[in-house]
Amino acid sequence: MNERLPIFNSAVSIDCVLFGFDNGELKVLLIERNGQPFKDWWALPGNLVGENESVDQSASRILHELTGLSNIYVEQYYTFGEVDRHPQGRVISVAYYAMLRLSGDKALKPLTSYVKNVQWINIKEMPKLAFDHQNIFNKALEKIKRRIKHLPIAFELLPEKFTLTQVQNVYELILGKKLDKRNFRKKILSFGVLKELNEKQKGVSFRAATLYKFDKRKYFKLFGKEISF
Amino acid sequence: MNERLPIFNSAVSIDCVLFGFDNGELKVLLIERNGQPFKDWWALPGNLVGENESVDQSASRILHELTGLSNIYVEQYYTFGEVDRHPQGRVISVAYYAMLRLSGDKALKPLTSYVKNVQWINIKEMPKLAFDHQNIFNKALEKIKRRIKHLPIAFELLPEKFTLTQVQNVYELILGKKLDKRNFRKKILSFGVLKELNEKQKGVSFRAATLYKFDKRKYFKLFGKEISF
DNA sequence: CCAAAAGTGTTCCCTCTACACCCATGC
DNA sequence: GCATGGGTGTAGAGGGAACACTTTTGG
Known part of the structure; x- marks a missing residue:
């Protein structure tokens, strides 16, 4: 940890579990992937952490890119670091849950080459998710179950x-x-x-x-x- | 997140807040650094995550190297990802708290070139810590304060x-x-x-x-x- | 016999829980 | 007038907090 840092090729990414409440239903924003691996699978929105942003900033940026909104409530809750969680290399992912006021109207869907679809999905009707995202999502639910008892989320x-x-x-x-x-x-x-x-x-x-x-x-x-x- | 992974030079490290209880005192294991930066400062034990180990395994390994013990109780609690937290480059650190039965006898101190001293220090007499380790330590205390109410730690x-x-x-x-x-x-x-x-x-x-x-x-x-x- | 810590019950209050009916409104 | 959700109180049980003295042991 001193002298030069011995670094191997790893990457740090962010995954966001963005919750929304609408019409009596609790929903999560999922993306449909447009590239390999897991092409056409549903996944949590996420991206790599940029060189000049903190992990918190990175989460906010990803949410902003996804929704066009700033000031989304977001909290880090766990870091997933299994060796084989990404098939193309070592990717350690810091997970955040986030919460949004859905008014039926919002929920913009800016597609990119990586994403062919973005959708609010009722948490009771979750599809299979790419990577270890099912696990990441489950842990987010556990966390907010616990935190809603103390915090006004x-x-x-x-x-x-x-x-x-x-x-x-x-x-x-x-x-x-x-x-x-x-x-x-x-x-x-x-x-x-x-x-x-x-x-x-x-x-x-x-x-x-x-x-x-x-x-x-x-x-x-x-x-x-x-x-x- | 598909195709090739665009990677910049970042590293992921682990920091461990290892608690011990002995003689009516709650202590933390700190190391005294032997290299730059923060030479001669006290710091939390930690190291870079290896290429072929998960972050959890890495935490266990670090604790093992430090104490000679396996099966130390350890839990991840937060990831610190400010851009400037390490003066020599981008280092994102996953923090764990750990707990150990001190029997007065144990507490081995295997020194390395990086570490010139290892010591159990009463949490009421903490020295100044290197990097953002004071912050990491404070957050560990907060976490265990909360978790001791639910978990038999x-x-x-x-x-x-x-x-x-x-x-x-x-x-x-x-x-x-x-x-x-x-x-x-x-x-x-x-x-x-x-x-x-x-x-x-x-x-x-x-x-x-x-x-x-x-x-x-x-x-x-x-x-x-x-x-x- | 003194010092040191072990061990032990009760009362009060407050909070949690279970539970069912009338009210206001739009159609 | 009926369907739909809005809004309200109470009694009983259980859990949390406050509180002080006797017992055991070694030295």
Whole structure:
């Protein structure tokens, strides 16, 4: 680790598990590969880390290239370094999960020569994935299952104004189980980080729900105290 | 990511935060560097990932070279990938924390040309560290603070047979606060993974404490249910 | 007999859980 | 008026926190 660095041909890549919530469904953005290996397979979006960017920056860049958006919530969660995980050489991959407010409208799909299709896919209908991406995806789900209990990541998936039922929906999809409505509301409101708006849902054919928004200021004040779902 | 891999000169290294518990103190194994850069500074043990080993294997190898021991408990926890973290080139480092039963006797110190000293240092008396190792160390502590609440990692630091006071000691050192003795014992025993032995502490000049051991079989049965300290 | 640590129960409070009905709205 | 989800309270159980004294042992 001193003198000259003895380096062999390795590469570091980033893989991103980008989650979106839309219409009551939890989705992941997958790409369909256009080149070898695993041509025509579905895969997680990813790319090599550039020479002059940190791994965090690299993840943000990849997400930006994919969606056209900046400021996507993104967290590193694990590094996959098996010797044979890439058939063409040694590639160590740092994995990130990311979360996005889907509004039905967004979800741009800028194709490149490497990618012939980009699609939001319901996590309950995942196709087979290239490389070890199934494993990478599974681990992302595990991580967010754990982290959603401490961190307000659910709100990264929701629009700015949301109903409590939507919040509950996100929790249920991530945790993979039904929750009691009354208990859920008591708890989520007891954190004191949701602000009730003088505004109701619109365009629904039933009683309109009250809208809330996530109060980041209050959340950062509470930091230290941990949310514990 | 297809065709040929465009590779630049990067390297992947491993850094290990190896914890040990001895004599009521929580310690970390640090090395004193013998080469540039940061010659004579203290640093975390680490090395480059070899061409034919996974990152996990690499961490185990480094720990083995350092201590002569195999089967050290080790977990990956974060990857540090800032562009400028190594003054001699781009080095992305995958960090692991590890835990070891110190019995006063062990703690071998195989020096190399790169290392002029290896020492167990109380985490309350840490020197300045080379590179971004202070940051890597801090993050390791944060991680184990969180994980000790779910995972039985405390027992990795303890000898096979231990007293409840020793367990409490480890929890207090990692969490950085005093715990109530009666409540602690109730809770730790309520998990049902400690086996009381028909054996007492020896060689102490006061009432000898009952020895316990960690029952891995029971623990793995409980898996699914989570321990929650 | 003194020093040092082992070992042990109870009370209070708060949080978690289980559970079911009426309300508002659009069609 | 009916279908659809919105919104609400309570009782019981269990778990967490606070708290102090007696026991054992070696020296």
